[in-house]
Amino acid sequence: MIAASRLSGGSSRISLEAASPRYGEKAIVWVLAMCGVLSVLTTTAIVISLIGPSLNFFRQIPVLDFLFGTFWSPAIQPASFGVLPIVVGTLNVTLWGLLFAIPIGLGAAVYLSEYARPGVRKTIKPILEVLEGVPTVAFGFFAFAFITPLLQDVWPGFLGSGPNIFNAGAAGLAVGLLIVPTIASISQDAMMAVPGGLREGAFALGASKMRVATRVIFPAALSGIVAAIVLAFSRAIGETMVVLMAAGATPNMTLSPTEPIQTMTAYIAVTATGDIGTGTIEYDTIFAVGLLLFVITLVMNMISIRFVRKYREVYE
Amino acid sequence: MISRNWLVAAGAVAALAFGVAACGGDDDGNGGSSDNGNGDSAELSGSVLIDGSSTVAPLSEPMGVLFAEEHADVDVSVGTSGTGGGFEKFCAGETDISDASRVIGDDEIAACESNGIDYEEVSVANDALSVVVHPDNPVTCMTVDQLNQIYGPDATATSWSEIDGLDAEFDADLQIFSPGADSGTFDYFTEAINGEEGAQRSKDVNVVGEDDNATVTGVAGSEGGIGYFGYSFFTENQDQLKALEIENEEGDCVAPSEEAAQDGSYNPLGRQLFIYPSAQALEKPEVLEFVNFYIENVNDVAADAGFIALTDEQIAEAQAKVDSLTGGGSGTEEEGE
Numbered sequence: 269m270i271a272a273s274r275l276s277g278g279s280s281r282i283s284l285e286a287a288s289p290r291y292g293e294k295a296i297v298w299v300l301a302m303c304g305v306l307s308v309l310t311t312t313a314i315v316i317s318l319i320g321p322s323l324n325f326f327r328q329i330p331v332l333d334f335l336f337g338t339f340w341s342p343a344i345q346p347a348s349f350g351v352l353p354i355v356v357g358t359l360n361v362t363l364w365g366l367l368f369a370i371p372i373g374l375g376a377a378v379y380l381s382e383y384a385r386p387g388v389r390k391t392i393k394p395i396l397e398v399l400e401g402v403p404t405v406a407f408g409f410f411a412f413a414f415i416t417p418l419l420q421d422v423w424p425g426f427l428g429s430g431p432n433i434f435n436a437g438a439a440g441l442a443v444g445l446l447i448v449p450t451i452a453s454i455s456q457d458a459m460m461a462v463p464g465g466l467r468e469g470a471f472a473l474g475a476s477k478m479r480v481a482t483r484v485i486f487p488a489a490l491s492g493i494v495a496a497i498v499l500a501f502s503r504a505i506g507e508t509m510v511v512l513m514a515a516g517a518t519p520n521m522t523l524s525p526t527e528p529i530q531t532m533t534a535y536i537a538v539t540a541t542g543d544i545g546t547g548t549i550e551y552d553t554i555f556a557v558g559l560l561l562f563v564i565t566l567v568m569n570m571i572s573i574r575f576v577r578k579y580r581e582v583y584e
Numbered sequence: 585m586i587s588r589n590w591l592v593a594a595g596a597v598a599a600l601a602f603g604v605a606a607c608g609g610d611d612d613g614n615g616g617s618s619d620n621g622n623g624d625s626a627e628l629s630g631s632v633l634i635d636g637s638s639t640v641a642p643l644s645e646p647m648g649v650l651f652a653e654e655h656a657d658v659d660v661s662v663g664t665s666g667t668g669g670g671f672e673k674f675c676a677g678e679t680d681i682s683d684a685s686r687v688i689g690d691d692e693i694a695a696c697e698s699n700g701i702d703y704e705e706v707s708v709a710n711d712a713l714s715v716v717v718h719p720d721n722p723v724t725c726m727t728v729d730q731l732n733q734i735y736g737p738d739a740t741a742t743s744w745s746e747i748d749g750l751d752a753e754f755d756a757d758l759q760i761f762s763p764g765a766d767s768g769t770f771d772y773f774t775e776a777i778n779g780e781e782g783a784q785r786s787k788d789v790n791v792v793g794e795d796d797n798a799t800v801t802g803v804a805g806s807e808g809g810i811g812y813f814g815y816s817f818f819t820e821n822q823d824q825l826k827a828l829e830i831e832n833e834e835g836d837c838v839a840p841s842e843e844a845a846q847d848g849s850y851n852p853l854g855r856q857l858f859i860y861p862s863a864q865a866l867e868k869p870e871v872l873e874f875v876n877f878y879i880e881n882v883n884d885v886a887a888d889a890g891f892i893a894l895t896d897e898q899i900a901e902a903q904a905k906v907d908s909l910t911g912g913g914s915g916t917e918e919e920g921e
Contacts, residue, residue, distance in 0.1 A: 341786035343765030346737065348786075412801075432759065433805030434790065434798075517798070518790045528759075528790055538764070538793035550765075 318559040325552035334556065340519035340530075342553045343539070349553065351560065353519035357436070357529035358561075361511055362504045364440025364525055365447060369500060372444075373451025374493065380452070381459035382481045393453070400449040408513030411442035416514065423526075430526060434516030437525025442510045447500035454499065458492020459485050491576040498572035502565050508533040532561050628655045630870040635663035636670025636683030639768025640857045642889035643708055644683055647878045650885075654877075658870045666771075668692075671860075675701055680865035681875070684858045685768050686775075702863035704905040706875070707898050708882045709891035712840035713773055713853040714818035716799075716825040718809050722752035725829040725837035728852065731777045734760060734810060739785045744808055754808075760785070761802050761811030764793040773812055776852040800824065812853075814890040815840050845892045857891065863909050875906055 326334070329349045337350015376396065380389050415438040416431060423430035431437055462485050470480045486493070508531075516528030517538055536554050632651075634644050641664045648660030665673065667684045674682035675696035687705060688696075696703060715731065717723065723744070733739055733747050741747060744754040762784060763770045775781040792798035796813045803809035804824040818827050818840065829837040832851045844850035859878065865871045879902045883893040894902070 339787070344762075344786040344789075344791070345780075345783045429757070433802055433809075516790050516802070517792050518788065520788075538791075538795070541794060 315562070318555050318562060321552045321555035322559045325549065325556040328549055328552075329556075335560075338521060340535075343550050347549075351532075351557065353521045354530050354532050354535050354557070355560070356521045356523070357515070357519065358505055358531040358533070360436045360523045360525075360529055361440045361443055361507075361515060361531055362501060363523060364437055365443035365504045365507075366497070366501060368441055368444030369447045369451055369504075370497060373448045373496070373500070374455055376448070376452040377455035377459060377493075378481050378486075380456045382477060382485060393456070396449050396452055399445070400453075402446075404446060404507060404509040405513070407442045407446050408510040410445075411438045411510055411514035415441050428526070432516070432526060432528050434514065434518075434528040435526050436515050436522075436529045439511045439513075439515035440525060442514060443504045443507050446507065446510065447503050450500045450503060451496045454496035455489065455493045458489035458496070461492070462488040488581050491580040494575050494579070495572055498568055498575075502568055505565060505568075506533060506561070508537050512537050532557050536561075627657060628870045628873055629657035630868060631659040631661065632681065632865075632871050632874045633661055633663075633679045634681045634683060634859075635665050635673050635679045636681075636860075637667040637685040637768055637857070638664035638766070639667075639685040639772070640683035640708065640859065643857065643882060643885060643891070644681075644859070644878075646885045646889070647874075647882060650881060651874050651877050655870070655873070658874070660874065671695070674703070674860060674862065675699055677701060677862075677864070680862065680868070680871045682860040684860060685772060685855065687858065688860065702909065703860045704863075704909045706859050706861065706879065706902045706905055707856045707894060708859050708878065708902070709857045709886045709889075709894060710842075710845040710898075711855050711857065711891045712815040712842075712845035712850050713769060713776075713812055713855070714815050714840045715810065715812045715828045715830065715853070716803050716818055716821075717828055718803060718807050719824070719826045720807055721756075721826060722754055723750050723828065725751055725831055727831040728777055731830075734758065735762070735773075735784055736778050737780075737783045737785055740787075742788065756808030758788075759802065759806035759809040760789045761799040761809065762789050762791050763796065763799070763813060764791060767794060769813060772855060773853070815842075815845065815892055816887060816890040842892045846895050846898070861906065861909065866906070866910050872906075872910060876903075879903055879906065 334349055334351050336352065337348065338352050339348040339350045340353040341348045380393060384392065416433065416435060419431045419435070419438055466484055466488060467480055470484045475483070511531045512534045515531065515534065517530050517534065518528040519535075520527055520529045522529065536557055539550065539554055632648070634648070641662055644662045648662055651660055652658065662683070663670070663679075664683075667682075667686055668689075670679070670682040670684065671688060671692040672695070673679045675692060677699055682703075684705075688703075715726065721744075727749075730747050730750065733741055742758055744750070744756050744758060765782060765784075770784070771781050774784045778784055790798075790802060792802070796817050799811035799813055800817070800821045803811045804821075818825065827840050829839045830850065830853055832838050832849060834849075836849070838844050838850045840850055840853070845854040848854065859875070861871065861875050866875065879899060883899075886893040
């Protein structure tokens with residue numbers, strides 16, 4: 269009783285609250301919260317700014333004509349607003365980029381995580397990550413001035429006529445180079461995060477290094493690897509400068525690496541920097557294409573989150 | 585909304601503004617350029633409203649900026665509603681000067697007449713749209729009809745061998761390049777070759793937007809490449825490209841050149857660019873001063889904006905037209921408003 273009354277009496281007199289109001293600290297909490305909110309606000313603002321002109325566009329062009337039309341010529345008369353050619357163009361570059369980057373990126377990740385000695389890893393990983401910081405315009409120039417002539421020289425005749433001066437393949441390879449560090453770095457982190465016990469257990473059972481890497485580590489790290497690939501896909505689909513410089517500006521429904529194509533991002537970049545009149549339907553197409561790009565990336569990210577949740581191996 | 589020409593023009597302004605500013609100092613503020621003699625009097629003020637062709641704007645913009653260097657109180661605004669849109673406002677009396685990349689049309693003449701707007705057609709630059717191909721292309725001269733077989737809205741040719749009546753055998757795949765549909769070059773070319781402004785083939789065409797450099801690299805890098813742009817872009821890159829001769833109305837094959845553009849033999853792809861000042865606007869001293877300034881100094885920016893300069897005769901003719909519109913002679917009587 270005495271103790272209790274002392275306790276209750278004490279709580280009425282001794283407060284755990286700060287003696288002074290500490291407005292500064294509250295302000296800091298607010299500023300930090302705002303920093304977090306800012307990114308949400310930015311995304312919201314982007315969506316809102318895309319939707320207005322897009323609605324304008326879809327009032328004149330039916331959504332289905334836009335999504336499933338196979339002829340894209342928004343500026344030159346007679347105009348046609350079928351977006352598929354530039355969607356396919358985007359997928360073309362992304363496809364070749366991923367085909368190139370996934371094996372190389374995963375190979376590098378397996379090497380760094382399972383084979384490389386710590387000293388080597390400490391040297392190679394930063395170099396790999398520096399590649400991520402190279403301006404994409406440099407990759408674009410590399411694709412145009414180096415990869416394209418190289419492809420034209422080594423192109424075997426039995427595959428048909430060689431690559432055009434602007435072609436999807438060179439752009440795809442350059443985009444692939446661009447996303448190798450993303451895939452390698454994130455996958456390697458995922459592999460390194462697999463508990464050492466699994467590795468050691470497999471070794472104890474007599475598995476070879478190769479077997480441990482492919483049968484134990486790879487499945488265990490799969491959710492991280494998929495996340496890495498989806499991130500790389502989003503990066504590739506949104507890449508603008510490389511395709512603008514190396515892939516041409518010809519809307520073209522093909523997955524061929526030798527032909528000139530146009531991607532959604534390159535269309536937006538070319539059109540937005542032209543002498544285009546605001547309020548024209550051509551102006552609104554930029555936003556409609558931008559919105560479609562946004563939706564595609566969003567869907568990809570949602571799929572990846574589902575995938576990661578479903579296949580995540582939880583230890584401990 | 586920045587095209588290459590604009591950037592070049594802006595660069596020209598920066599360079600010239602420096603020079604003119606220096607001159608202005610020496611001339612003690614009498615304009616340094618105008619010969620109509622009202623420069624020494626009270627400082628000019630007011631505004632000059634220009635609208636019209638986006639092709640001419642890369643000339644009018646730097647002229648406006650340079651003019652403002654000498655007459656800080658005069659506000660020169662340059663709109664780009666297109667040649668047609670510009671004339672609409674001009675003939676309604678809403679603008680002082682109309683920029684035009686073609687001569688005024690019959691409807692527009694009637695509109696101006698009904699509103700009592702008197703005007704003159706003043707040349708400010710020449711241009712020769714150059715059709716360029718790969719240096720290994722054996723074709724030397726093409727007709728408008730042959731170009732139409734490549735660029736026409738219904739054209740389907742995919743190889744040079746499908747073009748009728750070429751002056752040389754050539755069997756390479758066509759790689760077609762075109763500027764963006766918002767450029768004046770596109771408007772002019774489609775009008776001259778396809779007979780309708782804005783109508784052009786869009787399938788299998790590499791539409792490079794405002795980036796004429798992409799046409800240069802594309803045509804230089806494809807054996808069957810073809811593209812077109814302003815004359816200055818060809819001269820800058822003539823070591824990589826070959827310009828085709830174009831068969832003109834008289835039936836002669838003419839290569840693009842400064843002389844051919846200036847004497848009119850390079851048709852239909854040679855053109856003049858105009859400003860149309862109205863007599864009413866020229867009663868305002870700031871507009872008159874600006875137009876005189878424009879005619880005298882436009883050759884300094886023409887090359888940087890991608891055009892061919894006026895000849896001395898063309899300048900004299902332009903000056904004479906302005907003088908006739910202001911009632912002859914270089915009038916000094918109008919002081920203030």
